[in-house]
Amino acid sequence: MTTSPYHPTRLHPLRPHAMGIGPTRRRVLGLAAGLAAAGLLAGCASEPLPEGPKPIRFDDKPKFRLNVARVQLLDNYQPPRKAPNVEHLFPTSPARAAGDWARDRLEAAGVSGTARLVIRDASVIEKPLPQTGGIRGTFTQEPADEYAATLIATLEILSETGERQAYVDVESRLVRAIDASGSPLAREVAFDRMTRDLLAGFDQRLSENLNTTLKDYVL
Numbered sequence: 001m002t003t004s005p006y007h008p009t010r011l012h013p014l015r016p017h018a019m020g021i022g023p024t025r026r027r028v029l030g031l032a033a034g035l036a037a038a039g040l041l042a043g044c045a046s047e048p049l050p051e052g053p054k055p056i057r058f059d060d061k062p063k064f065r066l067n068v069a070r071v072q073l074l075d076n077y078q079p080p081r082k083a084p085n086v087e088h089l090f091p092t093s094p095a096r097a098a099g100d101w102a103r104d105r106l107e108a109a110g111v112s113g114t115a116r117l118v119i120r121d122a123s124v125i126e127k128p129l130p131q132t133g134g135i136r137g138t139f140t141q142e143p144a145d146e147y148a149a150t151l152i153a154t155l156e157i158l159s160e161t162g163e164r165q166a167y168v169d170v171e172s173r174l175v176r177a178i179d180a181s182g183s184p185l186a187r188e189v190a191f192d193r194m195t196r197d198l199l200a201g202f203d204q205r206l207s208e209n210l211n212t213t214l215k216d217y218v219l
Contacts, residue, residue, distance in 0.1 A: 052185065053091045053192035056199060058104035064210050065219040067110035068157065073099050077122045086147070087124040090191045094151045095122035097199045105203070109219050113165070114158040121152040124194075129177060149174045149198045155206060157217050166217060168209040172202035 077095050079088050087093045092100075102117045127146045156167035174197055178190045210218055 053188055056092050056097045056100060056192075056196055058101050058199075058203065061105060061203075063105055063107040064207075065107050065109040066115045066157075067217050067219050068108050068113040068115045069110055070114050071102065071106045071108045072114055072116040073102050074116055074118045075099065075122075077119050079123070084125050084127065085123055086126045087122060087149075090124065090195055091188050092192065092195050093122065094124065094149060094195055094198055095119050097195050098122060098151060098153060098202065101199060101203060101206075105207075112160050114160075115217070116156050116158060118154045118156065119151075120154065121150050124149045144179050146175060146177050147194060149176075149194055151198055151202050153202070153206075155209070155214070157214065166214055168206070168213050170202060170206045170209060172198050172205060174198045174201070 075095055079085060079093070079095075081088045087095070098117070098119050106115060106117070108115065125148045127148065129144060129146050151172045152170070154167055154169050157165045159165055174194060176194055176197075178187075178194070
């Protein structure tokens with residue numbers, strides 16, 4: 001089908017005198033227009049802007065006081081920053097959230113040694129979902145994509161010479177279907193909720209290991 005080119009119509013300004021509008025009338029109309037515009041701007045300014053996701057923090061929980069002199073974070077995960085990976089599009093990536101977890105929940109309270117959290121995988125993979133076709137698909141509201149989030153890390157205790165004395169491996173995985181075709185804010189909120197739920201599982205598993213496998217290093 002051939003589409004006819006669109007030719008915009010040029011609008012010419014109306015001349016006040018040609019319409020029988022005198023100077024006084026123009027001043028009155030100008031004042032009224034100014035007041036209307038001011039009222040419109042005031043109304044827009046009074047409307048609250050939508051809020052984005054808040055930072056993911058864990059400082060509302062008690063710290064694990066470890067018998068080490070320092071706590072370190074080593075992020076070994078390098079995001080590809082291309083499809084099918086989408087973790088770089090999240091308001092807070094899983095790797096950054098894991099680092100914030102370590103800063104909020106681990107405290108060095110000893111005189112020697114190191115506790116090191118090593119992030120090995122912090123990926124989110126996007127997978128398109130099959131959609132209902134035909135007329136039925138037109139009236140069917142369904143998620144367009146599936147997201148698989150993975151967070152794998154190792155918490156290790158090292159001596160002053162760097163010798164590993166103890167360690168635990170922790171994994172947290174989450175798969176969720178999300179319709180990413182909505183508004184940018186709705187998409188941010190959905191991605192943020194996914195990171196929070198992924199980190200909730202990570203926090204639970206690592207806390208359990210600190211209270212069991214690594215209990216000899218917790219003061």
